[in-house]
Structures are given as C-alpha cells and as structure tokens.
Amino acid sequence: MTVRVGILGATGAVGQRFIQLLDDHPTFELAAVTASEASAGKTYREAAKWRVDTPIPDDVAEMEVVETDPSAVPDDVDLLFSSLPSDVAAAVEPPFLEAGYVVSSNSSNDRMAEDVPLTIPEINPDHLGLIDVQRDERGWDGALVKNPNCSTITMVPTLAALDRFGLERAHIATLQAVSGAGYSGVTSMEIIDNAIPHIGGEEEKMETESRKLLGSFDGAELSLHGADVSASCNRIPTLDGHLENVFAELSEDPSAEAVREAMHDQPSADLHSSPDQLIKVFDDSEPERPQPRLDRTYANGMGIVAGGVQTTTDGVKYNCLAHNTIRGAAGASILNGELLVEDGWI
Amino acid sequence: MTVRVGILGATGAVGQRFIQLLDDHPTFELAAVTASEASAGKTYREAAKWRVDTPIPDDVAEMEVVETDPSAVPDDVDLLFSSLPSDVAAAVEPPFLEAGYVVSSNSSNDRMAEDVPLTIPEINPDHLGLIDVQRDERGWDGALVKNPNCSTITMVPTLAALDRFGLERAHIATLQAVSGAGYSGVTSMEIIDNAIPHIGGEEEKMETESRKLLGSFDGAELSLHGADVSASCNRIPTLDGHLENVFAELSEDPSAEAVREAMHDQPSADLHSSPDQLIKVFDDSEPERPQPRLDRTYANGMGIVAGGVQTTTDGVKYNCLAHNTIRGAAGASILNGELLVEDGWI
Amino acid sequence: MTVRVGILGATGAVGQRFIQLLDDHPTFELAAVTASEASAGKTYREAAKWRVDTPIPDDVAEMEVVETDPSAVPDDVDLLFSSLPSDVAAAVEPPFLEAGYVVSSNSSNDRMAEDVPLTIPEINPDHLGLIDVQRDERGWDGALVKNPNCSTITMVPTLAALDRFGLERAHIATLQAVSGAGYSGVTSMEIIDNAIPHIGGEEEKMETESRKLLGSFDGAELSLHGADVSASCNRIPTLDGHLENVFAELSEDPSAEAVREAMHDQPSADLHSSPDQLIKVFDDSEPERPQPRLDRTYANGMGIVAGGVQTTTDGVKYNCLAHNTIRGAAGASILNGELLVEDGWI
Amino acid sequence: MTVRVGILGATGAVGQRFIQLLDDHPTFELAAVTASEASAGKTYREAAKWRVDTPIPDDVAEMEVVETDPSAVPDDVDLLFSSLPSDVAAAVEPPFLEAGYVVSSNSSNDRMAEDVPLTIPEINPDHLGLIDVQRDERGWDGALVKNPNCSTITMVPTLAALDRFGLERAHIATLQAVSGAGYSGVTSMEIIDNAIPHIGGEEEKMETESRKLLGSFDGAELSLHGADVSASCNRIPTLDGHLENVFAELSEDPSAEAVREAMHDQPSADLHSSPDQLIKVFDDSEPERPQPRLDRTYANGMGIVAGGVQTTTDGVKYNCLAHNTIRGAAGASILNGELLVEDGWI
Known part of the structure; x- marks a missing residue:
C-alpha cells in the first residue's frame, strides 16, 4: 500500500x-x-x-x-x-x-x-x-x-510509565538544543559559553500539552490528567537533543528499580517509525547517561532515553532525552x- | 589592621x-x-x-x-x-x-x-x-x-529569602560550569555539543549543606532546617557561573512580586568582599536573565543573581546564578x- | 580640552x-x-x-x-x-x-x-x-x-615591524571570532562544533588595506607597499579576538630573536588609547600563546599580541592576535x- | 579470503x-x-x-x-x-x-x-x-x-594533485579538532571560547612526512620531494575533522578551474576502504565549504574534501579537510x- x-x-x-x-x-x-x-x-x-x-x-x-x-x-x-x-x-x-x-x-x-x-x-x-x-x-x-x-514529547512517555504509581505532580528542568529554535533562532553570540533560562511559551506548552496527552478520552470528550506539571526551560550550547531533569511526586512509593522497569516495559507501537524499545533506560552503573551527543540518535532519533533514576522523599527524580528535530x-x-x-x- | x-x-x-x-x-x-x-x-x-x-x-x-x-x-x-x-x-x-x-x-x-x-x-x-x-x-x-x-552557595541565599514564606521543599536542577571540576576535570571531548546529567557527590552536598546553612544554632547545638531538598546536577559547556532552576514549595502563598522583594531585601553583610546588594533580581521584563556569561561577574563575582520568578500551584519557581570559583x-x-x-x- | x-x-x-x-x-x-x-x-x-x-x-x-x-x-x-x-x-x-x-x-x-x-x-x-x-x-x-x-589591523603592526627586514610576501590564515560578524551574523547552528573557511570580502580587505597602511605618502600621493599579501579567512567558535597565522617572505634573513625584538620595539603612539607596549611578544618558552580568550584583553583590548616566531626557509612564521571589536x-x-x-x- | x-x-x-x-x-x-x-x-x-x-x-x-x-x-x-x-x-x-x-x-x-x-x-x-x-x-x-x-594526510592528496603544476612550496595553517589529542588531550577549560596556536611536534611532522609521501622510490632508495613545506598548527573547538588552509607556490600557472579538475581527477585506489572519489571538490558557488561538521563524514570518513580554490600571484590557495580519527x-x-x-x- x-x-x-x-x-x-x-x-x-x-x-x-x-x-x-x-x-x-x-x-x-x-x-x-x-x-x-x-x-x-x-x-x-x-x-x-x-x-x-x-x-x-x-x-x-x-x-x-x-x-x-x-x-x-x-x-x-x-x-x-x-x-x-x-x-x-x-x-x-x-x-x-x-x-x-x-x-x-x-x-x-x-x-x-x-x-x-x-x-x-x-x-x-x-x-x-x-x-x-x-x-x-x-x-x-x-x-x-x-x-x-519537542520538550513535551521528551518527557511524556516516561511520565506515562510512572503513572502506574500515581503521578501527582512533576517539576521539570530542560536543557534544550539550539536546533529547537530553528536554523537562525539562537545566535552564536548568545550561546557560546552561556545558557539562557527562558524559551518563550515553552513552559506553558509542557505544562498543558502533557496533561492532555496523559488525559483520557471516553469517546466523546477528553479529560485532562489531574497531575500538576511545572517546567523551567533552558537553552544550552548543544546542537540536537533535549535533556530533561524530572522530579515526580507519586502517590505510591516505588523503588528506583521498579521505576526503571516501568519505563523499560512501557510499550512501543507497531508502526514503521516506532522504536522496538520505546524507552531505553540506563541503570545506576552509568549515572552520567543519557547525554545529548551520545544518546540522541537512539532508535534513529525516534527513541526516548532515560537514566539517573533515584527515589526522593515524595517520589522519584530522573533524566530523560530525545532528539528534538526527529522524535520532537x-x-x-x-x-x-x-x-x-x-x-x-x- | x-x-x-x-x-x-x-x-x-x-x-x-x-x-x-x-x-x-x-x-x-x-x-x-x-x-x-x-x-x-x-x-x-x-x-x-x-x-x-x-x-x-x-x-x-x-x-x-x-x-x-x-x-x-x-x-x-x-x-x-x-x-x-x-x-x-x-x-x-x-x-x-x-x-x-x-x-x-x-x-x-x-x-x-x-x-x-x-x-x-x-x-x-x-x-x-x-x-x-x-x-x-x-x-x-x-x-x-x-x-x-559552589552549587549550594548559589541557591542558599535565595532559599533564605524565601523562608519567610515557609520553605517546605525545594527541587533544584543545576547547569554547572566546567571550572567547577578543576582545570582538567572535564575534557573537551566530553562536553563540546553535550551536557552531562551527573556530577559525583554534588547532589548530596546540595541536599545536606543547604539544610545546615539554613538551620538554627542555639549556642550549643545546631538543628538542620526541616525543608526537604532534592537536586539534579548537570555539567554544561560554560566556563564559569552556575545557573540553577529552583522549584520551591512554600507554606504561604506569596505573589511573584513579594518573592522578588524578599530576595531583593535579603540583607548583605558589612564585610569587605560582600556585595552592597546581595541578590540582584531581574523582573518579568527580562525573563531570559540571569545568564552565566552576562551575570557571573556581578559584584566582582561575589553576588547572587536571580530572575524568572513565577508562582506555581504549590509555591514558586525561579532561577539563580553565582560565580562558582569566586563566590563558590x-x-x-x-x-x-x-x-x-x-x-x-x- | x-x-x-x-x-x-x-x-x-x-x-x-x-x-x-x-x-x-x-x-x-x-x-x-x-x-x-x-x-x-x-x-x-x-x-x-x-x-x-x-x-x-x-x-x-x-x-x-x-x-x-x-x-x-x-x-x-x-x-x-x-x-x-x-x-x-x-x-x-x-x-x-x-x-x-x-x-x-x-x-x-x-x-x-x-x-x-x-x-x-x-x-x-x-x-x-x-x-x-x-x-x-x-x-x-x-x-x-x-x-x-579588524582582520587587517591585527597583523599590520607586526608586518610593519618585519618590514625592516624587507617584507616581500605574506600568506595569512585567520581564525576569527563570531563577534566580527555582528550580534546575529553567525548562528549557533552554523558554528557549534564547526569552522567556516570563508568570510565574504574579508580576504580582499586584508590584501589591499595592508598594502595601503604600509605604503608611503609623499605629501601629495600615496604609494601602496610592494609586498604581495594573500589571506585565507576562517570563522571559528570564539566570541572575541582574531588569531592569525602569518608566513612572511623576507629579503633579509633575520633570526627569530631579531624578529621578536623588532616586534617588541615597534613604537606605540603617545595617545590616550594607545598601549604603552604596542606589541606584546611571547617567546619560545610559551609557544601556545597568544590565545584568544587569554590574550584579547591585553592593554584593554587595544594591544597586539604575537608569538610562535620561527624562521622558515624564506623568512619567518608567527602568530598574532587582537581584540576585534575594540582594537579592530x-x-x-x-x-x-x-x-x-x-x-x-x- | x-x-x-x-x-x-x-x-x-x-x-x-x-x-x-x-x-x-x-x-x-x-x-x-x-x-x-x-x-x-x-x-x-x-x-x-x-x-x-x-x-x-x-x-x-x-x-x-x-x-x-x-x-x-x-x-x-x-x-x-x-x-x-x-x-x-x-x-x-x-x-x-x-x-x-x-x-x-x-x-x-x-x-x-x-x-x-x-x-x-x-x-x-x-x-x-x-x-x-x-x-x-x-x-x-x-x-x-x-x-x-592526521594533519599530513589531510593535505597530501591535494598536494599530489597539484604537483602536476610543479609544487615548489606550501604554507599550511591547520584548524584541528580536539579528538586528535586523544580523549583527555585537550581540557574544556583550555578550548571553550578559545583556540591554541601550537600542537607539539605537529608542524615538523607535516613538513617532513609530506616530502616523504610525495617523494619517489627507485626500487632501492627513497628521495624526498623537493618542495618546501611550512606549517602552523592550531587547535580549535571542533570534535572531529581537521580543516587546513593551503597556500601553494607552483612553477606553472594553472587556472583555479584546472586546479579543481586536477584534484577531482586525482585517482583513488581499488581497495575496500578507499572512496570512489578520493577528493570531493566544492566550486566557487559554495566558497564556505568544506566545513568540519558538514564534510567530515564524506565517504564514511575516508575521503578528502577541498574547496575555496583561488589563484594567487605565485600559485593557488585552497582549503582541505579530512576526518582525523578515521582517514587520519x-x-x-x-x-x-x-x-x-x-x-x-x-
């Protein structure tokens, strides 16, 4: 066909x-x-x-x-x-x-x-x-x-995986690549030896789109997910690949290992461009991953890569990454x- | 003398x-x-x-x-x-x-x-x-x-300012300069076109030191501050100046303007190397500040610079910055x- | 006055x-x-x-x-x-x-x-x-x-110093900072992890302006200097400071030491913004200087810094540097x- | 086999x-x-x-x-x-x-x-x-x-192509990637917003190895090529790919077009890893090429890319590039x- x-x-x-x-x-x-x-x-x-x-x-x-x-x-x-x-x-x-x-x-x-x-x-x-x-x-x-x-899509698959533990709130900080602003969106004078803690409209997109994506559709109407999402967006001197630090508040109290398993088991789709493994998860032995330059091409740029999962007093923190101009x-x-x-x- | x-x-x-x-x-x-x-x-x-x-x-x-x-x-x-x-x-x-x-x-x-x-x-x-x-x-x-x-000292003055509104919890993501690792600590192959979401021991330092700094001393014993602090630390391709995104949960419900005022009014010390104004605060008209290259030399590198203050459903989020090898x-x-x-x- | x-x-x-x-x-x-x-x-x-x-x-x-x-x-x-x-x-x-x-x-x-x-x-x-x-x-x-x-002014003081040995030809390669193109002249997508071996019109400026600057004025007419100048211009990921590699063909056969002395002795002017020492010269003990980030602020950005002087079979080669938006x-x-x-x- | x-x-x-x-x-x-x-x-x-x-x-x-x-x-x-x-x-x-x-x-x-x-x-x-x-x-x-x-191999195929016009002298400036120094060879503090005009031993390697490679072997003894080669080597903030500016003095007086043709016609070898086209040549319509990030993977990193060919009063100038850790x-x-x-x- x-x-x-x-x-x-x-x-x-x-x-x-x-x-x-x-x-x-x-x-x-x-x-x-x-x-x-x-x-x-x-x-x-x-x-x-x-x-x-x-x-x-x-x-x-x-x-x-x-x-x-x-x-x-x-x-x-x-x-x-x-x-x-x-x-x-x-x-x-x-x-x-x-x-x-x-x-x-x-x-x-x-x-x-x-x-x-x-x-x-x-x-x-x-x-x-x-x-x-x-x-x-x-x-x-x-x-x-x-x-x-692009910044929403990087985190939502991991939040979907977490939702089995009752996602109540998420705070996210992003480290976004310059390509997300288009070819001429960020000048070299702005970003060499620098970072910019603001991307116009980006935080609101992350906060609202994620609740719609995680929401439920009953055949007639779509309800937003009830979790509260708050983001801070930063531009850094990378070419491609958005890295995000997520702090998630959960109603349950899973171990880091259980969270890694949930991410690893998050199903992919049976579509040509979907990765075999949707979320690649690095464990404790490689806490410095994912990194934009090393991980952005996972699954031809269509995969999500996560790592650094650690429990906190109210849930978990972890990092995730996706290629912003391909998957994003x-x-x-x-x-x-x-x-x-x-x-x-x- | x-x-x-x-x-x-x-x-x-x-x-x-x-x-x-x-x-x-x-x-x-x-x-x-x-x-x-x-x-x-x-x-x-x-x-x-x-x-x-x-x-x-x-x-x-x-x-x-x-x-x-x-x-x-x-x-x-x-x-x-x-x-x-x-x-x-x-x-x-x-x-x-x-x-x-x-x-x-x-x-x-x-x-x-x-x-x-x-x-x-x-x-x-x-x-x-x-x-x-x-x-x-x-x-x-x-x-x-x-x-x-260095990463603790960047945020603690702002957290101290917030504490008048009842600091209960803080999630912090850092964007740290390579000089923090010493002259040879980060190789160019590691960091050009890249970011590294892990700095060994750094998160724990931020989480424990901040509670001691904000704690109270009764003349005999020091009590840690009760707030819960959770950090994710990233290395990015900047030379000097740590930038941090803070999400603070507060017991009160201050406006962004009240938070900016609290930071602006946070007293400095009457010491030679202390800034006249401890925390310089950018308001809504310059949401893209502070930036490492533009703001790290504020007050000869001894000041704290904050900005991007916005209320969230449980408190505020904002950004802060300090020169990591001078103030830090x-x-x-x-x-x-x-x-x-x-x-x-x- | x-x-x-x-x-x-x-x-x-x-x-x-x-x-x-x-x-x-x-x-x-x-x-x-x-x-x-x-x-x-x-x-x-x-x-x-x-x-x-x-x-x-x-x-x-x-x-x-x-x-x-x-x-x-x-x-x-x-x-x-x-x-x-x-x-x-x-x-x-x-x-x-x-x-x-x-x-x-x-x-x-x-x-x-x-x-x-x-x-x-x-x-x-x-x-x-x-x-x-x-x-x-x-x-x-x-x-x-x-x-x-800016690229001409970086090298001409050193060529003037060399002319006492009979400057006949110069080949110059430049490593130019992005600020030379103006605030938005070079996008971050163009220059991160990259170099661009072409700057429109720049080579011709270096080749013609230098001959006029080194030329002689008899009170009525200006004669261009007879040396042949050929340049290749490159943009690299530096913020400020143009670094240049010069290969000079000379009619005489001076030692590297004599060339360094000639540069060091090149007179400055008795004007407010002129440096006390016009050309700062690094000797053999620091062959890796001048460097843009370390040397561009010499004499408040108004000085010229040279180094790496070595004799060749037809003259000398050396490097020079100046701050392109101040001296340049x-x-x-x-x-x-x-x-x-x-x-x-x- | x-x-x-x-x-x-x-x-x-x-x-x-x-x-x-x-x-x-x-x-x-x-x-x-x-x-x-x-x-x-x-x-x-x-x-x-x-x-x-x-x-x-x-x-x-x-x-x-x-x-x-x-x-x-x-x-x-x-x-x-x-x-x-x-x-x-x-x-x-x-x-x-x-x-x-x-x-x-x-x-x-x-x-x-x-x-x-x-x-x-x-x-x-x-x-x-x-x-x-x-x-x-x-x-x-x-x-x-x-x-x-690696820096020698980048230019020698182009010099070999030029030799049909009588190569007499070459001045070369290099813009070399950090990977050439090994994984930890160049620290981030050295190279962010900077360039280093010296790489120990590199210039001599380019000057001597090129004359041996272009030399002739009579079955018993190898004679070095008679051309004089002089190089200045620079490290810049690129990850992979050495870019070089060459100024070649020739005994003949070819047009830029003839030089481009000579490079384009330089034969490759019939070996698995050799490119079909050894030297890819950009013409006047794309003077800003080759660039490290865009051209280093030509022919799986085994090709040479040239461009910016222009005649000078004593020969030609041009730029060439190769992947330093693959072809180099x-x-x-x-x-x-x-x-x-x-x-x-x-």
Whole structure:
C-alpha cells in the first residue's frame, strides 16, 4: 500500500527534516511540496537552502514547489504534513481541512483545542477518536491531528510509565538544543559559553500539552490528567537533543528499580517509525547517561532515553532525552501519519 | 589592621584564585604559600602553572613555596585558607588546628560535622559560635570554618529569602560550569555539543549543606532546617557561573512580586568582599536573565543573581546564578575569613 | 580640552562598543547619538537593545536619539564616529563631510579611495596629510578618516615591524571570532562544533588595506607597499579576538630573536588609547600563546599580541592576535579621533 | 579470503576506532586484542572504557585481552594494527617484527626512517617496495608500514594533485579538532571560547612526512620531494575533522578551474576502504565549504574534501579537510593493511 503525501512549508528546517525522513519510507510517497508564493514554480533545489546532513534526495530536488493552497496541491494526495510557523498554520490549515485533506501537523496552533487530537502513537493512540467529534463540530471532510512540542514529547512517555504509581505532580528542568529554535533562532553570540533560562511559551506548552496527552478520552470528550506539571526551560550550547531533569511526586512509593522497569516495559507501537524499545533506560552503573551527543540518535532519533533514576522523599527524580528535530518534530508528525493509516483514517 | 594569611594548596586552581582575590585586599596580607613536598623550596612562579586571567602579583611570584606542614608555616600567620582536595585536607587540616591556626577551608571534608561551622556570612554568621563547641570537643587551639559547595552557595541565599514564606521543599536542577571540576576535570571531548546529567557527590552536598546553612544554632547545638531538598546536577559547556532552576514549595502563598522583594531585601553583610546588594533580581521584563556569561561577574563575582520568578500551584519557581570559583570557592573562604576577623576570632 | 563627539549608528553592536569605550574618556564628551528614523526621538535606552557586558552609562541611557542627518546633529559637535553598514555609510557620510564635520569611520566604504587616509596611529600617522588632498579634490570642509578592517589591523603592526627586514610576501590564515560578524551574523547552528573557511570580502580587505597602511605618502600621493599579501579567512567558535597565522617572505634573513625584538620595539603612539607596549611578544618558552580568550584583553583590548616566531626557509612564521571589536573596530576609530585632535585637525 | 588481524593497544581511543571500523570488514577478521599487563585476562568490555558512538560489537566485547607481547598473540594472526603511544610503539613493535608479524602502524615513531614505507595507498603505493630494503637491513621476517599523521594526510592528496603544476612550496595553517589529542588531550577549560596556536611536534611532522609521501622510490632508495613545506598548527573547538588552509607556490600557472579538475581527477585506489572519489571538490558557488561538521563524514570518513580554490600571484590557495580519527588514524592503517594484502605482502 502506498500513501501519497505532501509537505506544507517544505523548505524550512523542519520541512527539510520531513524530506530526509520520508526518503525510503515504505508507505509514504512524497507527491507535493509547498512553500510561500515567492518559491512557487521553482524546483525544490532552487527554493530550499538545504542544511540537513544528508544530500537532497534526487527526485525531490527536481520536484516543483507549489503554493501552500488547496488548489495547488494534487487531489490524490492523501495526507499532508505541516511544519508551518503557528500563525501561518492557523490561517492555512483550515482551508485544507475544508477541502478534505488529512493533516498531521507539527505546528503549535490548536494543540489544546478540545476537538483536536494531540497524539503520541505509543501513548494515547485512542485520542484519534476525537476526529469524529472534530468533523461533527467543524463540518470538515478532512482531519487535523497534532503532535506535541519537542520538550513535551521528551518527557511524556516516561511520565506515562510512572503513572502506574500515581503521578501527582512533576517539576521539570530542560536543557534544550539550539536546533529547537530553528536554523537562525539562537545566535552564536548568545550561546557560546552561556545558557539562557527562558524559551518563550515553552513552559506553558509542557505544562498543558502533557496533561492532555496523559488525559483520557471516553469517546466523546477528553479529560485532562489531574497531575500538576511545572517546567523551567533552558537553552544550552548543544546542537540536537533535549535533556530533561524530572522530579515526580507519586502517590505510591516505588523503588528506583521498579521505576526503571516501568519505563523499560512501557510499550512501543507497531508502526514503521516506532522504536522496538520505546524507552531505553540506563541503570545506576552509568549515572552520567543519557547525554545529548551520545544518546540522541537512539532508535534513529525516534527513541526516548532515560537514566539517573533515584527515589526522593515524595517520589522519584530522573533524566530523560530525545532528539528534538526527529522524535520532537518531523518524526512525530510522520509517526502520527502512520497511525492515521493504521487506524483506517486514510 | 593587617592580618597575615597563608594559603594551603596555593598552586592549584582555587589556590590561584585565592592569590588573585587577595591581591590588594585591605586587611589580609599574604605571608605563606604551601604546596606538596615536590614544590617546596621553589618560587611560586616556578611551582605554579598559572592560569588565571590576570598576571601573578609580582611579590607572590617570588615568594618561596613551603611544604603544607605546620612546622613550615611562620607562627605569625593568623589565618589559613585551604583549598586542598578533600582527602588531603582531611589529613592535613587537623595538625594545623592542633597547632593553633585558624583555618577557613573550601575543602568538602567535615562540612557536615556537628561541631564545624559551615557559614555564608550574609546568611548564618551566628553559626561561628560552634567554634566554642569545637574547641571544647576537639581540644584545638585553632578553629576550623568551612564554606559550602559552589552549587549550594548559589541557591542558599535565595532559599533564605524565601523562608519567610515557609520553605517546605525545594527541587533544584543545576547547569554547572566546567571550572567547577578543576582545570582538567572535564575534557573537551566530553562536553563540546553535550551536557552531562551527573556530577559525583554534588547532589548530596546540595541536599545536606543547604539544610545546615539554613538551620538554627542555639549556642550549643545546631538543628538542620526541616525543608526537604532534592537536586539534579548537570555539567554544561560554560566556563564559569552556575545557573540553577529552583522549584520551591512554600507554606504561604506569596505573589511573584513579594518573592522578588524578599530576595531583593535579603540583607548583605558589612564585610569587605560582600556585595552592597546581595541578590540582584531581574523582573518579568527580562525573563531570559540571569545568564552565566552576562551575570557571573556581578559584584566582582561575589553576588547572587536571580530572575524568572513565577508562582506555581504549590509555591514558586525561579532561577539563580553565582560565580562558582569566586563566590563558590576562594571568595567564599576569604569572606569567612573576614567574618572571623570581624567577630573577633582572630 | 574637551572635544564634543557624536556617534553615527549608535544603537548597533559597534555603536554600543563606542559608548562603552567613550565612557570616562578624558577628552571626548559624547554629545549626540544617531540612529535610523524609527529610533529618532526615543531615549537611547529605549532605542538600543544593549548587549555589552557593562551597563549603559546613566547619562547616555537618557540621551535622545536623533536621526542620522547633518541637520539633526548639533553644530558644536566636533567629531563624529561612524559604524554604519558600508552601504548606509556610503550614502550618509558625504552629507556630513559637506556640512563640515570631521568623521572617523569604521565603515568599509572608501577605505581604498586615493584621497582617504586609512590610518593606524602607531603605524602610519603621516597619512592623515591626505586630508588636504581630500579637501582639495572634494571641496569638503570636513574630513574623512578610515580605520582598517579588524582582520587587517591585527597583523599590520607586526608586518610593519618585519618590514625592516624587507617584507616581500605574506600568506595569512585567520581564525576569527563570531563577534566580527555582528550580534546575529553567525548562528549557533552554523558554528557549534564547526569552522567556516570563508568570510565574504574579508580576504580582499586584508590584501589591499595592508598594502595601503604600509605604503608611503609623499605629501601629495600615496604609494601602496610592494609586498604581495594573500589571506585565507576562517570563522571559528570564539566570541572575541582574531588569531592569525602569518608566513612572511623576507629579503633579509633575520633570526627569530631579531624578529621578536623588532616586534617588541615597534613604537606605540603617545595617545590616550594607545598601549604603552604596542606589541606584546611571547617567546619560545610559551609557544601556545597568544590565545584568544587569554590574550584579547591585553592593554584593554587595544594591544597586539604575537608569538610562535620561527624562521622558515624564506623568512619567518608567527602568530598574532587582537581584540576585534575594540582594537579592530570602535577602539580603532576612537584612536584615529585622538590622532586627529593631537595633529590639530580638530 | 579472510585475513586474521590483531590490534596492539586496542583499548585506547584509536584502538576503539579500529574495532568500530573492522566490524563487518569483508576481509579482516579480528582475532586478537592486546593492551597493557593490567588489562590482560579481562574481557574487552571490562578492559576498555568504550567511548565510540556505536556499541561495542558483541563478539569483541567478550574477547579476552592479551598482553602486548609476541608470545601472547596467536601465530595465525597475519596482520597487526598498532596505535600505541610512540614511545611504547618504539619498544614494542620490533619484537613483533622479529617474530615475523606484519605491522600496519599509526604510531609516529620510525615514520621518517629510510627503510620504513610511509604510505597512503592512493598516493604512493609503490613505496611498499621499501619492505624488501627493510628486511634486508633489519633481518626481520615481518614488515613494518606506517601511515602519516592526521594533519599530513589531510593535505597530501591535494598536494599530489597539484604537483602536476610543479609544487615548489606550501604554507599550511591547520584548524584541528580536539579528538586528535586523544580523549583527555585537550581540557574544556583550555578550548571553550578559545583556540591554541601550537600542537607539539605537529608542524615538523607535516613538513617532513609530506616530502616523504610525495617523494619517489627507485626500487632501492627513497628521495624526498623537493618542495618546501611550512606549517602552523592550531587547535580549535571542533570534535572531529581537521580543516587546513593551503597556500601553494607552483612553477606553472594553472587556472583555479584546472586546479579543481586536477584534484577531482586525482585517482583513488581499488581497495575496500578507499572512496570512489578520493577528493570531493566544492566550486566557487559554495566558497564556505568544506566545513568540519558538514564534510567530515564524506565517504564514511575516508575521503578528502577541498574547496575555496583561488589563484594567487605565485600559485593557488585552497582549503582541505579530512576526518582525523578515521582517514587520519585508524582508517589509514586499515587501508594500508588492505594494500599489503592486495600487493601480496600478506
């Protein structure tokens, strides 16, 4: 089975990562790349300033870029990936949905909307059921699915694993890579020999998205998880890979070993891009792991790596890490696309 | 008034910082520099591989290094600063104390001993009274005073300020500079494009030392503060300046503004090396501060800088920063020395 | 004597450095700060995003920013410093010169014009005589003086010292700091764990400006120096300080010691901002110096530091270093301003 | 055909790279790993602190480490790779050669010995003929072949390509990665926000080894190439990949295009680890390449990448780059091993 896919905003940093990850994908066949009006009509090679560490796939290089408009995208495209800036996405996604396209979007707009599924396929695949609610309410033929922010996705699989012990509260400090801000988002003058303890909007995303992802869907309505989540976000001089320190307050009193087992046993999904082992867990013998440069490519950048699990007086503390531009962005949208196909929405 | 001082372990990284900070000190006159047997008899210039960013003071350069032994240090030296590795210090400090020297030590041994004052002059100067207990118990003529670890000292002044709102629990994540591990402690292969979520022994130091510093001394015995402290320590690619994210649980419910005021009003000490304003607080208009490279030299590296104060459901979160090799090491010992003089122990 | 000065383009990165360096200057009193129309009317504090590592001087913070136009600058300003982008400077400097202002400019336009003095006060102060030629030819009441590019200024004092041995050819490789590209010129994604062997236009600047600086002025015409200069320019992950490897072909055959002496003896100028010792020279005992982080602040950032001098079969090789945004930009213009005053042009 | 190989000094940084590169090698089967006496008897997993970015191959992990002594290595091992420190290698290699082993060594001792071939298979494979001379003179049954230093190997293929235009002189500045100094060779305090213009012994290696590699062997004696080579070596904050700026003086006067063609046409070798295209050349449209992080993995780290070719008044200048721990160390020795097999020495 082949699914024809398109990329909205294909020339940007995440758009390039989509193209890299879709190369040789067994199911998805890239059939359309869109960009702003200024790029329409050019070949992709001309339109994009390619910066990914593997060459542009030859066939994509010669593909014609079209405008980000439903009328410009072929009708036989079944699935669109979107990595537009959130203000652009807020304006552009609705027309595609009205026109009947299924959109798997990495853009931050509408993530918390009550009728928009925010999904990590290994964690809350059932939330896709919200698509029915969404179609009812909005009258769309298409469907809109979102994946969470890169810093949220890094920790949520570990929090899901902890929830069997009664997750009540989580305090998280992040050490985030510069690529999360886009190619030009952090200047070298800002970050060499430095760290920046603030990333605009990031803390709120972590605090709200995580409660939605861990929430429950009864077929009609989604309830947020009751845990209280509080985050402090820092930018540090790493290229890729978000590292996070988590302090979790639990109602039960598990041992560090029980927590490691719960993380290790957290099920993965049976999808092409899902890791065999969702969470790789380092034990006490390697307390200095995970580290961004050494662990960000685990499972081709789609895995979560945890370590440093220790009990505290009110629960546990530990560290977790994921590749922010693969598992945390383009790879997350592609994985949601795979789930949409698997569950028959496409 | 002039106090003749010596430095135990004067050729190492912290030893060099002592020499830099003591240059032009109004009260302390450097009269002795000690090192291992191999260096004894050499001039300081010959013995030390000088790496501080200002030149060796001329008079110190020509000073003769003596062995780290009471018999080698002139009797008229009133105060010794120590920055020896903790295992060396544990062996070497007692003979000096028996010989009657007053020692202000940055070494980590004995910091938690019941009869050893662990002091930050602006926070718990009264703990110096433990010296009487110490002399009673150990039969020393001298006196041993310790300053806390660099990561502890960064946060404790802010926690002290918060305690008026009932500090019950603190979760802290640190982003620590490589200089904290000594000149060769972190290799470039380890830290370029990377972060390391573990520093051996550091978390425990933060968790125990902070409770002693915030504890109360009734003239006979010291009670630890009741707050629960839990830390996760990370090394990042910065040269100097530890940045920390603090999540504090409070019994009261202050506004962010009230917390900023409490920090701003936290009193400094009337000592030469104390800042006029102990804690500099950035408000909401500059949420991206403090930053290590921009803020570590506040008050000549002796100040604390805080920012990003926000309320949470159970208290507040905020960030704080201090220069780890000045306020967090050599400067801390010198400041304790100034307090010892001020309070008449010398 | 007090000279009232203004800064054209005062809110940019170099403009901020001008303000920092002019604070407490014994002769120059800052009387006007200009910026683009959008900033005119604001206070300097409002108009500038201040990023220098010392606070904005209080009096400057409250100064009103005026438009970069002769009619907006008070008539009693005697000297203008300019750090505008070269295309803006090319349009804006002439009206000021026609209006009679003396302009000491760091902008790269017109540096190679035959009637514009390009000066390093310690090296070719006599080239200021070109002002007479300039006034004759252009009919200006004012005067335009340029300082060279940051990478040029780093090596030229050492080449001048070598010229006593007959400088015939120089090959230079640069290791340049990111601040040379302006605050946002180099992104962190470009430079972490990387180097970039190209800086647009930089090589040509080094090759032509150096020959003008080392050239001779006979009172009427300036002859370029006959040496052949060839450069390769690299950007590396340092914040400040350009390091350069020079291979010089000489007609004579001096020893390394003779070359070091020539550099050490290269005279400085008797101006406020000139170092006492123009070139600090490391000898064989410290072959690993100069280094950007350790040596860029020599002489408050206005000195040149050299080292690693070794003979080759056709001359010598050595390394040199200067602070690119002080000696290489704002400081260079201020120093030219001091020379203009000293020589009576103001 | 399978060749049983061993690694002398298998637990060090280069030793680990050997193991990584030999995994899945079509011809070489790892049969022995040696280390110092302290490690003998342990499994490789126990003995090595593994730091390479792929896991230890399972079979190697369980292999028993033996002492670095001919009596401890099985007789049926045909080829030994060596990456011992040069002083250790100088003592240890001769006994292995006397015992009849063929040794392909990355250690720097004996590289310039008159009867030891120093080879890059694509450049001077005929120099292997020196083995006959070596056996005659030394009475060895074995054979010793060396590969050059990492900084030498980066430029020599490009110099070989240039030699058709009459290479007379080369000035080279290097920007070398920290991995070249070994895992702990460069501390983070030395190199963050810094560069070091000196690497002990490196310049001389580049100046002498290159003339031997480009020299001619008449079957009996090797003549050094007549070109004069002068190098300045710098350490910069990159992890892997040496970048070099070359200024070459030529007797002919080729265009930049002719030089690019010569480099592009420089033949590779028909060996497993040789790239299809030995030198990848960027043209004028991408003057900012090659860059360490973007280009070091070209041809699995075994290729050379060049760019920025421009004519000068006496020849050309250009930049070149290679992966220092693959093409510049372990990969170079393995490639020499492949040549030894191909030419029938094993």
